[in-house]
Amino acid sequence: MTTLTDTPDRRQAAPMAPTVVQIALGDRSYPILIGAGLLADPATWAPQANRKSVALVVTNTTVEPLYAATLAQALSPHFTRVRTLALPDGEVHKDLANLNLIFDELLGQEADRRTVLYALGGGVVGDMTGFAAACYMRGVPFVQVPTTLLAQVDSSVGGKTAVNHPLGKNMIGAFYQPRQVVCDLAVLDTLPDREMSAGLAEVIKYGASIDIDFLGWLERHIDALRARDRAALAHAVKRCCEIKARVVGADEKEAGLREILNFGHTFGHAIEAGMGYGAWLHGEGVGCGMVMAAALSARLGLVDEAFARRIESLVARAGLPVRGPASLAPGRYLELMRVDKKAQGGDIRFVLLTGEGHATVRTAPEAAVVDVIAALTAA
């Protein structure tokens, strides 16, 4: 891992030239553009231009009034027409019934195989739009336009798309790569603080489990990031995308290495599902889940207790919960984890730290898992 230089903590008012991180996947390769003001610039959207076809912007009812008209305006020179569809906001709506609204719109517009879908929103919009693009006529192009920090650093990159099922999160989906990812840092100015913290959970994940130098940088810049310092955001988004690009390029379909990116997610998914989708944000579950996974790693003697406490401290400074909900018993976690897709033949697999900035995927004794959850559950 290369050493990272620190970035000064000051908000930049002037537009920044976009940084490009390339995802290398052969004929499915694509660029991630990172910068401020990209969304409103028609030049951003030229690569997918097709004057014989339709563009469909899929967004949610929260983001639509903020950015949908701006994006549609910037896309309009490139397509016959641009349509916008706003889905209900929230993880609880990430299901087959709402997915079908996208198909209804596409078929109502007689959209053909050249239609381009634009996912304007957070992870839910990105996952649903990407899955709809994967399935519509067995595959049409799509572009990710993430408007949350979490989506910019994680969910919009790598081609994992899905919807939820009442019995499990992301159970129905596809590996389907976007043609382009556009991370406009300016849109983070309108992101609620709670969503900002949720995004920081995934940012911390990269540092804790993969890049110890980046973890050190985060400890120095966590306050600047929460304050939306644009230079700090630019560095964090770029570094996360670089790490994710490397991991996804080596393991597109999560045969092994890519599972490392699920650090904190086995516990986190159990909290999300156990509390009902939407009660805890995905990033909140991951934040608390990382604290539990770090503690389990220490409990099994894989890392020092001090490193686990260091993770907990940074998660807390990011404004995230570090204790599981009082209403969720340890045994319920186990039930929920067994049905999670990381389970293989009934054995629950955890991403565990094996050092500072290193992780592996393995099983753990159930008694240790239960003890750790119990110790980290709110009174």
Place this chain on the structure above:
Amino acid sequence: MTTLTDTPDRRQAAPMAPTVVQIALGDRSYPILIGAGLLADPATWAPQANRKSVALVVTNTTVEPLYAATLAQALSPHFTRVRTLALPDGEVHKDLANLNLIFDELLGQEADRRTVLYALGGGVVGDMTGFAAACYMRGVPFVQVPTTLLAQVDSSVGGKTAVNHPLGKNMIGAFYQPRQVVCDLAVLDTLPDREMSAGLAEVIKYGASIDIDFLGWLERHIDALRARDRAALAHAVKRCCEIKARVVGADEKEAGLREILNFGHTFGHAIEAGMGYGAWLHGEGVGCGMVMAAALSARLGLVDEAFARRIESLVARAGLPVRGPASLAPGRYLELMRVDKKAQGGDIRFVLLTGEGHATVRTAPEAAVVDVIAALTAA
């Protein structure tokens, strides 16, 4: 194309050694096994064996009482347990709601990524099971066990999976290859005559548009095929799979060449959709659609009228309709064709004959299309 020797017309009572046709798609390659009695033989199913996981047989309520127990018995040595799910029978049930029944069963069984799905039935079961396998946890292995002639020669091979939408057929789906296709000729003994004829439509398709020698063989053996002569069936299924293997190997995702396999389908889909899914069988639509496509080809001067009449005669001898339904006006065909996925930017594309055993994909003047439909509509 190699010249084919004729096969004697006699039903064989003794078991036949399976013939293997290989689909060459790199790491997605798979074998098609063709023979009698394969379904009940545990050896057939050894390649996907996983004693740590579950097998799910997806079938329909018509096929279940005939073959599900036999297949489950033959699979049982290879898996922890074998479950069977019977979906309602018919094209009208090929939708997202019924697809979700497969996910409900998989999640209810806590099925993991090593679960193998077996599609035991016709094209509807194969399309739905394949699409469910493509989506469940973003992809689990599946095996096609086609029980109709149509599925054996066409829909089970090539990896096209989908469900219908109220506004269009096969609009929601994936390209997803099975691990194995098992064509047991013995199961065709219980196939209703109407389904047998529907399957012959796809068989004739290969001859008319790709392999003129095979068309000649079919003209000599059409009665033997309708009578379920096993040697004739073995030859026809093998020849169709060989042709399809070659076309799919050259164009997995239907970028061009593979569209030739849609000969008769543009008209056929319009009839199916216009009459309501299930009123006409898919193969009946294709049969009548080939007569229309051949007539349109002759009308545009691409082939002789005599060849178009030769196609019509063979379609009629196969027990298929050669006239469109009286209740479907030519203008309605055009509306339905425009939303069909072969439409690109509003232009309707037809697979047209350019010679005996040769075809191409192109547009046609609407007036000629309307004339041909009108001339070939039942009084």
